[in-house]
Amino acid sequence: MQLDDQHIVKNMRQGDRGSFETMFRTWYNPLCNYAFSFLGRREESEEIVQNVFVQFWEKREEIEIETSLKSYLYRAVRNTCFNVLKHEKVKREHARYTLERNEHHSSQGGATLLAQELEVKISQALSQLPEQCAIIFKMSRFEEMKYAEIAEKLGLSIKTVENQMGKALRIMREQLKDYLPLLALVVQSGIWLQIDGQLVDSVMVLISLI
Numbered sequence: 394m395q396l397d398d399q400h401i402v403k404n405m406r407q408g409d410r411g412s413f414e415t416m417f418r419t420w421y422n423p424l425c426n427y428a429f430s431f432l433g434r435r436e437e438s439e440e441i442v443q444n445v446f447v448q449f450w451e452k453r454e455e456i457e458i459e460t461s462l463k464s465y466l467y468r469a470v471r472n473t474c475f476n477v478l479k480h481e482k483v484k485r486e487h488a489r490y491t492l493e494r495n496e497h498h499s500s501q502g503g504a505t506l507l508a509q510e511l512e513v514k515i516s517q518a519l520s521q522l523p524e525q526c527a528i529i530f531k532m533s534r535f536e537e538m539k540y541a542e543i544a545e546k547l548g549l550s551i552k553t554v555e556n557q558m559g560k561a562l563r564i565m566r567e568q569l570k571d572y573l574p575l576l577a578l579v580v581q582s583g584i585w586l587q588i589d590g591q592l593v594d595s596v597m598v599l600i601s602l603i
Contacts, residue, residue, distance in 0.1 A: 401462060405453045413453075416462065417446055424470050431474035441477070445469045511576055515588050518568035522561050529554055530561035535588070 404412035421442060428438035445466065449456065458465045519527050528547070532538045540558070544551045569576070 402453070402456070402458060405450070413446075413450055420463065420466050421446070424466060427467060428470050428474055431471070432477065437477070441473050442470060445473060511572060512588055514569060514572055518565050519588070521568060522564055526557050526561040526564070529557045530565065533558055 401412045401416055405416075424442045424445070425435075425439050428441050429435055432438050432441075449466075449469075456465075519530070522530060525547075529543055532543045532546070533540070538546075540551050540554045543549070544554045547554070549557075
């Protein structure tokens with residue numbers, strides 16, 4: 394540390410405010426410009442420099458300066474600016490995370506409402522099917538049974554099951570043709586549907602209608 398610096402620091406440690414004021418007048422504006430080069434905000438830059446000087450005065454009896462007074466002050470301002478920038482980055486990341494989480498919840502909530510609407514429409518479409526058609530459709534699409542399994546369980550021929558299934562699909566497609574875009578959104582959200590008290594994979598419903 395230079396002799397002039399040693400003299401100023403020694404005097405300040407003894408409570409000499411004149412030495413402190415000399416240091417302040419010498420370095421305040423250059424340090425404000427230095428802080429501004431990091432932050433780009435004049436008022437905040439001045440506040441940081443002022444705090445550095447205040448802390449310097451408050452801790453003047455403890456401070457150890459190994460290089461020069463100038464280097465010490467510039468380093469203190471730089472470190473403070475870096476801490477501010479780091480804190481701002483954390484706040485931005487938190488804000489981004491919160492926004493994405495809210496958007497996700499909003500999207501999920503919207504998909505849930507769509508699913509509820511679709512459940513009603515699908516139930517209404519099923520009610521338009523003849524009884525046997527409805528039974529066969531549910532066994533095929535909701536329970537994912539093969540035609541042979543349905544035929545055996547209902548005591549019908551496979552051909553009858555195929556014919557009834559074809560009829561059911563025609564009616565369901567006609568009834569739900571305007572709801573395919575909504576159903577696709579529900580499928581993307583991975584939501585299952587509750588239809589006539591039975592949980593149904595929305596993918597299977599979509600496959601049936603396209």
